[in-house]
Amino acid sequence: MLEMNKIIKLYNKGIKNWTKKISKQRYQEAKLVAANKVKVCRKIILFDLEVDENFKNISLIYGIFFRGLEDLTDLSEIVAKYEWYKDNESVEKAWLLLQNCKERFESSSKIVMVPSEIKETIDSFLDTIEKDFLALFGPGLYVSPEILIKKSICSICKTDYRTCPHLPNHLYNGKICRIEPTEIGPGNCVVILPRPKDPRCRLWPWHQEKEGDGLKIHNIPLIISFKIDDFLD
Numbered sequence: 001m002l003e004m005n006k007i008i009k010l011y012n013k014g015i016k017n018w019t020k021k022i023s024k025q026r027y028q029e030a031k032l033v034a035a036n037k038v039k040v041c042r043k044i045i046l047f048d049l050e051v052d053e054n055f056k057n058i059s060l061i062y063g064i065f066f067r068g069l070e071d072l073t074d075l076s077e078i079v080a081k082y083e084w085y086k087d088n089e090s091v092e093k094a095w096l097l098l099q100n101c102k103e104r105f106e107s108s109s110k111i112v113m114v115p116s117e118i119k120e121t122i123d124s125f126l127d128t129i130e131k132d133f134l135a136l137f138g139p140g141l142y143v144s145p146e147i148l149i150k151k152s153i154c155s156i157c158k159t160d161y162r163t164c165p166h167l168p169n170h171l172y173n174g175k176i177c178r179i180e181p182t183e184i185g186p187g188n189c190v191v192i193l194p195r196p197k198d199p200r201c202r203l204w205p206w207h208q209e210k211e212g213d214g215l216k217i218h219n220i221p222l223i224i225s226f227k228i229d230d231f232l233d
């Protein structure tokens with residue numbers, strides 16, 4: 001049987017190992033380190049019948065953190081390239097990765113024991129990228145579609161979330177409880193706003209085109225599905 005202390009040591013060794021690789025800009029190797037640890041977490045959560053609920057919950061949090069390190073590796077690789085901000089595709093991709101990293105680290109870093117110097121390095125790197133985006137592209141505009149949710153269920157027990165015993169955003173056996181819409185109808189409008197719920201749906205200058213007195217918008221994602229624990233899907 002797996003012992004929790006041993007596996008936490010293994011996870012923490014993975015974080016140190018990732019740091020070594022990324023500091024030498026060995027992106028592929030760094031990504032492999034993080035991806036391997038995500039696999040370990042996934043296996044424990046989904047397939048290990050002998051470990052208890054607490055063990056699975058810890059593995060979920062580490063899994064989210066290592067997924068964050070995977071995203072961070074991709075982000076570092078993009079922004080290390082010369083004038084990356086002049087390539088539209090790189091800008092859009094870096095923006096999504098930045099949001100992914102922020103969400104994944106925010107939800108996992110209270111539990112994952114990251115050495116403070118590593119945590120500070122990660123935080124200041126993300127902060128710098130965020131400031132670069134602000135300096136280069138301003139605060140931005142975002143789109144948000146109106147949708148009609150007709151029916152929702154609990155992601156843990158798949159029954160009506162209003163009557164089941166699970167609480168949204170709480171952990172159960174290595175899984176996060178969510179309210180999952182099962183029937184969605186189209187809404188009537190799309191709103192453009194400065195402070196969105198999901199900053200991923202950003203309106204970039206290359207999505208906009210002047211047409212007469214108005215503005216024509218094209219190729220903009222209305223909904224981007226993102227889950228911090230997407231490695232369990």
Ligand SMILES: [Zn+2]
Nearest residue numbers: 154157164166
């Ligand atoms: Zn439930």
